[in-house]
Amino acid sequence: MSADVFSDVKNKLGFGCMRFPLRADKSVDTEQVCSMVDLFISEGFNYFDTAHGYLDGQSETVLRTCLTSRYPRSAYLLADKLSNAFFEKEEDILPLFRSQLEACGAEYFDYYLMHALNKSYYEKYRACNAFGIVRDLRAQGLVRHMGMSFHDSADVLDMILSEEKDIEFVQLQVNYLDWESEKVQSRLCCDVCRKHGVRVIIMEPVKGGTLSQLLPEAASVLDRLPDRQSNASYALRFAAGIDVVSVVLSGMSTLSQVEENTRLFKSVKPLNEEEMQAIKEVAEITQCHGSIACTACNYCTEVCPVKMPVSSIFALMNRNEGTYAGITKETKASDCLNCGRCEAACPQGLPIRRYLGQAVFRYETE
Numbered sequence: 001m002s003a004d005v006f007s008d009v010k011n012k013l014g015f016g017c018m019r020f021p022l023r024a025d026k027s028v029d030t031e032q033v034c035s036m037v038d039l040f041i042s043e044g045f046n047y048f049d050t051a052h053g054y055l056d057g058q059s060e061t062v063l064r065t066c067l068t069s070r071y072p073r074s075a076y077l078l079a080d081k082l083s084n085a086f087f088e089k090e091e092d093i094l095p096l097f098r099s100q101l102e103a104c105g106a107e108y109f110d111y112y113l114m115h116a117l118n119k120s121y122y123e124k125y126r127a128c129n130a131f132g133i134v135r136d137l138r139a140q141g142l143v144r145h146m147g148m149s150f151h152d153s154a155d156v157l158d159m160i161l162s163e164e165k166d167i168e169f170v171q172l173q174v175n176y177l178d179w180e181s182e183k184v185q186s187r188l189c190c191d192v193c194r195k196h197g198v199r200v201i202i203m204e205p206v207k208g209g210t211l212s213q214l215l216p217e218a219a220s221v222l223d224r225l226p227d228r229q230s231n232a233s234y235a236l237r238f239a240a241g242i243d244v245v246s247v248v249l250s251g252m253s254t255l256s257q258v259e260e261n262t263r264l265f266k267s268v269k270p271l272n273e274e275e276m277q278a279i280k281e282v283a284e285i286t287q288c289h290g291s292i293a294c295t296a297c298n299y300c301t302e303v304c305p306v307k308m309p310v311s312s313i314f315a316l317m318n319r320n321e322g323t324y325a326g327i328t329k330e331t332k333a334s335d336c337l338n339c340g341r342c343e344a345a346c347p348q349g350l351p352i353r354r355y356l357g358q359a360v361f362r363y364e365t366e
Helices: 030-042 054-068 090-104 119-127 130-139 154-163 186-196 216-223 231-240 255-266 273-289 299-303 310-318 341-345 352-363
Strands: 013-016 047-049 077-082 109-117 143-150 169-173 199-203 245-250
Touching: 013 030, 013 255, 030 054, 030 255, 054 077, 054 090, 077 090, 090 109, 090 130, 109 119, 109 130, 119 130, 119 154, 130 143, 143 154, 143 199, 154 186, 169 186, 186 199, 216 231, 216 273, 231 245, 231 255, 231 273, 245 255, 299 310, 299 341, 310 352, 341 352
Parallel strands: 013 047, 013 245, 047 077, 077 109, 109 143, 143 169, 169 199, 199 245
Antiparallel strands: none
């Protein structure tokens, strides 16, 4: 792998553009996003990560409004993705790519990823010549660096990297809760990337907010540490301290989150031994609680025929609340068609239909 892949990245923090702030009508608050982008860039950071389906298709166009139309091309690095849900055959890929450039207001992408690859998606991408097409786009200068995001076992990752020599980097779900997870295999996947000499971009470093909104008994473990920092800071520092990692993405939703994260990453320090022991205890407490491990990526809702608000329902269940408060005007769990598309799209491999059945019993059965 070329050592230049991330040479233009300023600092290690990347702006994940999947969780922009929303107005009451669910449109993105572009005025607030402009302020967040301005602060991010003024503090010396430049990496932005989006995808065609983020925020029901708003993320790319918001970046055109708030970033690419307001800053010179040299001021930022832009990553986008070829997502499984938006192509079915080889002929679909180039028109999709061109529409993404137009939506973002960009002449090229610095980083372009095969999105959320697992074993079955990989077979589809190969059958549709996706790797060859993106390789050609790279040769034309329309893509500067070619990579993939990944959700499967370390063995599958090893197979893909052994076969696809053009992959320059891998985006992985890595956080201290998933580090030794048998399902996510964060540590083992990092080991595979190290074996192949491929650098890593980290997504979900706070696991969709789970590691920033800790249970009281878990937070009390961190309270014992000297120089107590925010819950999210420990998760971000854990991610940043992994030697194979070049970028840590944070899906920031408020200006205060941008302020906190840029301040942290200007001089980010790896966790010390005492802090590492503390987060191990936090992970054990959190795992024993038995919460649904949803990261609110909403890939399930994107492919759902009835647009089930899965993450909202699961958040309700995790909070042990007794009503559909806040989501009563949206589709309810009982509207599930049981088609299974959600489970095929879920990066966490959750049994979504089973959990929705539990929601029906909990909230809709008198």
